[in-house]
Amino acid sequence: MITETLPAEKREPRRLDEGTIRNLGLIGVLVLLVIIGIITRPELYSDPAWVRNNILVILQQASAIGVVTVGMTFVIIGGGIDLSVGAIIALAGVWCTTVATQSFGAAGMIFTALMVGIGVGLVNGLLIAYGKLVPFIATLAMLVAARGLAAQISDKQTQISTNETINAIATTRIFGIPLLVYILAAVAAAGWVLLNRTTFGRRTVAIGGNEEAARLAGINVKRQTVLLYVLSGLCCGIAAIMLTSQATSAQAGMANLYELDAIAAAIIGGTLLSGGRGTIVGAVFGVLVFSTITNLFAINNLETEVQNMVKGGIIVAAVLIQQFRYQSLTQLFKK
Amino acid sequence: MTAPEPEESAVPQGTEDQVVLRLHDVVKIFPGVRALDGVQLEVRAGEVHCLLGQNGAGKSTLIKVLAGVHHADAGEITWRGEPFAPGTPQAAMRAGIATIYQELDLVDDLSVAENAFLGHEPSLFGFTRRRVTASRTREILARLGHAEISPRRLVRSLPAAAKQVVSMARALSHDARLIVMDEPSAVLAHDEVANLFRIIRELTAQGIAVIYISHRLDEIRDIGDRVTVLKDGRTTAANLPARTTPTRELVGKMTGRSIEYVFPPGRDAPPEEDPLLVVENLTRSGEFADVSLTVRPGEIVGIAGLVGSGRSELLETIFGARRPDAGTVKLAGKPVRSVEAAVRGGMGMAPEERKSQALLLDEPIFKNMTLASFTKFAKVGFTDTGGERAASERTAKSLELRPPGVIRPVRTLSGGNQQKVVVGRWLLGGTRLLLLDEPTRGVDVGARAELYQVIRDLAERGVGVLLVSSEVPEVLGLADRVLVMREGHMIHESPAAEIDEDTVLNLVMAGSLLEGEPA
Secondary structure, three states: OOOOOOOOHHHHHHHHOHHHHHHHHHHHHHHHHHHHHHHHOHHHHOOHHHHHHHHHHHHHHHHHHHHHHHHHHHHHHOOOOOOOHHHHHHHHHHHHOOHHHHOOHHHHHHHHHHHHHHHHHHHHHHHHHOOOOOHHHHHHHHHHHHHHHHHHHHOOOOEEOOOHHHHHHHHOEEOOEEHHHHHHHHHHHHHHHHHHHEHHHHHHHHHHHOHHHHHHOOOOHHHHHHHHHHHHHHHHHHHHHHHHHHHOEEOOOOOOOHHHHHHHHHHHOOOOOOOOOOOHHHHHHHHHHHHHHHHHHHHOOOOHHHHHHHHHHHHHHHHHHHHHHHHHHHHHHHO | OOOOOOOOOOOOOOOHHHEEEEEEEEEEEEOOEEEEEEEEEEEEOOOEEEEEOOOOOOHHHHHHHHOOOOOOOEEEEEEOOEEOOOOOHHHHHHHOEEEEOOOOOOOOOOEHHHHHOOOOOOEEOOEEOHHHHHHHHHHHHHHOOOOOOOOOOEHHHOOHHHHHHHHHHHHHHOOOOEEEEEOHHHHOOHHHHHHHHHHHHHHHHOOOEEEEEOOOHHHHHHHOOEEEEEEOOEEEEEEEEOOOOOHHHHHHHHOOOOOOOOOOOOOOOOOOOOOOEEEEEEEEOOOEEEEEEEEOOOOEEEEEOOOOOOHHHHHHHHOOOOOOOEEEEEEOOEEOOOHHHHHHOOEEEEOOOHHHHOOOOOOEHHHHHOOOOHHHHOEOOEOOHHHHHHHHHHHHHHOOOOOOOOOOEHHHOOHHHHHHHHHHHHHHOOOOEEEEEOOOOOOOHHHHHHHHHHHHHHHHOOOEEEEEEOOHHHHHHHOOEEEEEEOOEEEEEEEHHHOOHHHHHHHHHHOOOOOOOOO
């Protein structure tokens, strides 16, 4: 009765591959970075022991920011942004290393860090969902306030962690791989399952993709929004313990500019800043690209200023490629 | 019903030199639709020329052709004696044709003066001349009889009526010779309409022509000089005298279509059962007042009403998406106070703005179909994608979704098939009562007939349907019972079989039954 020119159903698998294509691209960037490393420092790369160790250094450097990026990815997919992640880490780190908290032992310190993260995330979420503040403003205010509180609690001093168990987290290796890397892997795996296999993940995509449609389909948008910021806060609490353990101390200035690194990693991993679309695997690759660049500059003894310029360039390139690919894909379907 | 042939002008034409705008056989084709299919129009300097026609008759398209938004595919447009084909809205403005849309296109955070001269600010070496702009705006506002509006005030802080004055000030800042007004009274209260008419009379006294679009016959009689009637993209009557043409004749020229509506055959009234939905004295101030209605299982209840009559707001309030000021909504005896409660109780809604209110355009069809029910498929929080896909596929098949398959993104579907996805969402959720707001807007002819069949099938299966449409034939062709809404009030109710299109249209536009018509 109606004649429509239909694109063949066969084409559909191409869309499923879209994420894979991007991840392959990011792997390509990683390979390229390694090749640059080999060319610039061939003498280092000729030593297999050094190479193995260097990979672990890169992974270890990626671990804390990786955990934060997983939480950030959820918030962005849900249509928000969390600028306060670095500040939450500082507050959680400082709070869990006060003399009083340390007296409760490792479990007390971990509990405190996680609760501070969850608590601050809850405040963010309530302000945004029920106070109707724009996420940018609410979390920007939290960024300033939480660092302020951290400075007050610590009296602007660096607080040393004297707890052996906490300090051992960063130095423990299982099958030769640092425990921190396992933590990142566990958080990323849990994040992947949560996003792709649970109703929580489906609601996240729905409210980020079209908030009004989600609301009119009976989804509790406000509750989901709150939960997303709580999740981000929880990830910050975990990262606070990891960083505190690595430094065996915490101070109000720790995790500086983590919000920018986490957002950038999520974006180059294919998360749309406007919400509704993103992947955990891509975000983790994004983090790895950044920590590999940092490593590349370190082994060449180059200035960090140049490094930051390169990072900026990579963010722009990633988004440009993403837009180009997205347009060509939609055109493909329109035909 | 057969479509009457287009008629020649019913009134002798004015002297040539008075005519500023003339359209001859103007055609505008969109993919699949002839939106304008031979429009004749003649507007004289200093007159108020009313355009009348049902939704979808082509009024909006015609305005956009005049405003330079669309370009006519065939026909001639003559403006002040010369052929006229504006390439852009700016070109139309420069030529002296200004359009005031229903949704006023003002920038809320700029001042009155900045809005009035938006796009052609008086400037010197790139610096705006604020004082000059303000004083010229003051002059124009005085000309409009609204010297009390300060040019420096932010538009955001103005009431709707004053915003409309600012829109007219913008038109005059361009020295417009023809102002097109698209349902200007829809956003105004009663006394504000009188003020609008006073302004229009002053404008026409200065020789400016006005094309006035409204569905309210009393207004057309009050302000209009001549009327042109459109139907299905054609002029069915031109230059009728606005004050003396009988209502029956005007309504008759607007109605009686046509091949576009293919309804499933009529059916017996659904069985008398206890109502599924009971709405009592529902009120939201400024939107609708004291609305009571019921929907029984298997019954299709249609609400006819114009844009701005409060019908969409009513539907959203019944669905729990807006909070009523007074009154109650009960679904199967249980009160509904939130969308979540409505959905849990088995209510579903296909909202007016499909793309912005109902769909995740980049997500696959099946995830859109299960948006309201994926938690029912899930086990302890883990989604069952396979189960969702299988169920969606069955639903898609029963709705004859085209192309088949549920993995492609919804964005790639046509409007009619997107609407099927929205309806399918509620079928999957086991919905007992479906609210449909303009279900066939932006849907092509063939898909319309299919949607009508889907809606009717739903009712046959015992689902209650509450349907809102500004297309009267749609309400009459689908519904078992018809309610007429006008300016926030339910003014009429009757079985669909006992009321005809002319009567409904008259109720919608004039608020009264035609004399001598059986109610």
